[in-house]
Amino acid sequence: MTKSMQIKNNQLYLGDFSLVALAEKYQTPLMVFDAAHLKHRMNEFKEFTQSSLFSTQLVYASKAFLAPYLCDLMKKAGWFMDATSGGDLFIIEQSGFPLANLVFHGNNKSLEELNLAVSRGVGIIVVDHVEELKKIVQLAKQYRCEVKTMVRINPGIEAHTHYYIQTSLLSSKFGISIEDFAGLDELMQIYLHNPQVRLLGFHAHIGSQIIDVKPFLACAKQMLEFSKNTENQYQYPLRHLNLGGGFGIHYTDEVIDYGKNLGLLLHEIVSVMHKLSYQLDTLYFEPGRAIVGEAGITLYTVDYVKTTWGGKKYLFIDGGMTDNIRPALYQAKYQVVNASTMVAEKTVIADVVGKCCESGDIIAKDVEIPYPNSGDILAVLSTGAYCYPMAMNYNSALRPEVIVVEQDQAEAVCLRETYQDLRKLFPKK
Numbered sequence: 001m002t003k004s005m006q007i008k009n010n011q012l013y014l015g016d017f018s019l020v021a022l023a024e025k026y027q028t029p030l031m032v033f034d035a036a037h038l039k040h041r042m043n044e045f046k047e048f049t050q051s052s053l054f055s056t057q058l059v060y061a062s063k064a065f066l067a068p069y070l071c072d073l074m075k076k077a078g079w080f081m082d083a084t085s086g087g088d089l090f091i092i093e094q095s096g097f098p099l100a101n102l103v104f105h106g107n108n109k110s111l112e113e114l115n116l117a118v119s120r121g122v123g124i125i126v127v128d129h130v131e132e133l134k135k136i137v138q139l140a141k142q143y144r145c146e147v148k149t150m151v152r153i154n155p156g157i158e159a160h161t162h163y164y165i166q167t168s169l170l171s172s173k174f175g176i177s178i179e180d181f182a183g184l185d186e187l188m189q190i191y192l193h194n195p196q197v198r199l200l201g202f203h204a205h206i207g208s209q210i211i212d213v214k215p216f217l218a219c220a221k222q223m224l225e226f227s228k229n230t231e232n233q234y235q236y237p238l239r240h241l242n243l244g245g246g247f248g249i250h251y252t253d254e255v256i257d258y259g260k261n262l263g264l265l266l267h268e269i270v271s272v273m274h275k276l277s278y279q280l281d282t283l284y285f286e287p288g289r290a291i292v293g294e295a296g297i298t299l300y301t302v303d304y305v306k307t308t309w310g311g312k313k314y315l316f317i318d319g320g321m322t323d324n325i326r327p328a329l330y331q332a333k334y335q336v337v338n339a340s341t342m343v344a345e346k347t348v349i350a351d352v353v354g355k356c357c358e359s360g361d362i363i364a365k366d367v368e369i370p371y372p373n374s375g376d377i378l379a380v381l382s383t384g385a386y387c388y389p390m391a392m393n394y395n396s397a398l399r400p401e402v403i404v405v406e407q408d409q410a411e412a413v414c415l416r417e418t419y420q421d422l423r424k425l426f427p428k429k
C-alpha cells in the first residue's frame with residue numbers, strides 16, 4: 001500500500017480518488033503513481049545518505065521509469081539522473097533537465113550516442129571498457145573539451161537475487177573485472193596520457209532487488225580499498241565513488257528498513273575510509289526501483305472469471321505481459337487486490353492472466369481475493385518500476401496511460417497509445 005492509499009466504502013482510494021473512478025475516467029489498463037509516496041522515498045534517501053565527511057549525490061536510475069514528470073521532480077529536488085541510451089538522453093534533454101547533472105551508462109554505447117553525450121556536455125560518462133574509452137578520447141579532442149568519466153568495475157560480489165539482474169558476477173557483460181589488472185593498466189595509461197578525459201573514480205552496481213544489506217557493505221569495502229590502491233599505484237586522484245543502486249522494495253512479503261540499511265552502509269563507508277586514511281570527495285547512489293516501485297500500481301478490468309474442466313480458476317484481465325513482462329521474465333511476484341470490493345465473504349483463489357496468445361501471460365498465481373464480478377477493477381501493487389519501460393506492442397497491444405495522483409489532483413504523464421500510433425512506423429503506400 002502506498003502512502004496515500006486507504007479503504008473507504010469498501011473500495012480502495014488513492015488520495016481523494018477512488019481507484020474505480022480513476023479506472024472509469026482514464027480506462028484500463030492504467031498505471032497510477034502516488035506522488036506523496038515518490039516524494040517520501042526521495043526524502044528518505046536524502047536523509048539517510050548524508051555525511052559531514054563527504055558530499056553525497058543521489059542519482060535517479062531512470063531505466064526504472066522515465067517520463068518528463070520524473071525529470072522535473074528530480075530537477076527540483078537537486079538529484080542527478082542517469083541515462084542508458086540515446087533515447088533516454090533525448091527524452092531527458094527535451095524535458096529541460098540539465099545534462100550536466102546526467103550520468104550516462106551502458107555496456108555498448110554507440111559512436112552516435114557517445115558523440116551526443118560529449119557534444120551536449122553530459123556530466124559523467126561511465127566507461128565500460130577500453131575501446132569505449134578510446135572513442136571518448138577521440139571525441140574530446142574533436143570537440144576540444146574536458147570529458148568527466150568514471151569506470152565501471154565488476155567486483156565479483158554475488159547478490160542473492162534473480163540471475164538476470166545480478167550484474168557484478170565476474171562473468172557479467174558489464175564493466176571491467178576487478179581481477180583484470182592488465183585491462184585496468186591499459187585504461188589508466190590512457191587516462192595518464194590524455195588529460196582532456198578525466199577519471200573521477202569508479203562505479204559498481206551489484207544487481208537489483210537486493211534485500212540484504214550485506215552485499216552492499218561488501219561492495220563498499222571492496223571498492224574503497226580498490227580506489228585507494230589504484231590511486232596510490234598510479235598517483236592519480238580518485239576521490240569519487242559510485243556504488244550504484246539495486247535497493248529492493250516490498251512486493252509481497254519483503255521487509256525493508258531503508259533508514260537502518262543506509263545507516264549501516266554509511267557507517268561501513270566511514271569506518272573503511274578511516275582505516276585506509278582515504279578521503280572521498282563525493283559518494284553517489286543510484287536508486288531507481290526504490291524510488292518509484294512501491295509508488296506505482298496498475299489497474300485492470302476483470303472481463304471474465306473462467307473455471308476450467310479441471311477446476312482451475314482464472315481471472316481474465318484486459319492487460320497482461322504487454323504492460324508487465326516481469327512475471328514471465330523474472331518470475332516476479334505481486335500482491336493483487338480487488339479495488340472494487342476490498343472485503344467480502346465470498347472469495348476466489350485464481351491466477352490473474354492477460355489476453356496475449358501466450359501460456360506464460362500470467363500476472364500473479366493463486367491470488368485469493370473477494371470474488372470479482374465482470375467489470376470489477378483489480379489493483380496490482382508495486383508496479384512502478386520496470387513495467388511501463390518494458391511495455392510492448394506484442395499482439396499489437398497498446399501501451400497504457402500513466403497518471404500521477406497528488407491528493408485531489410490527477411495528472412496524465414504518459415498518454416495511452418492509439419491504433420493510429422501502431423500505424424505510424426510503417427511506410428505509407
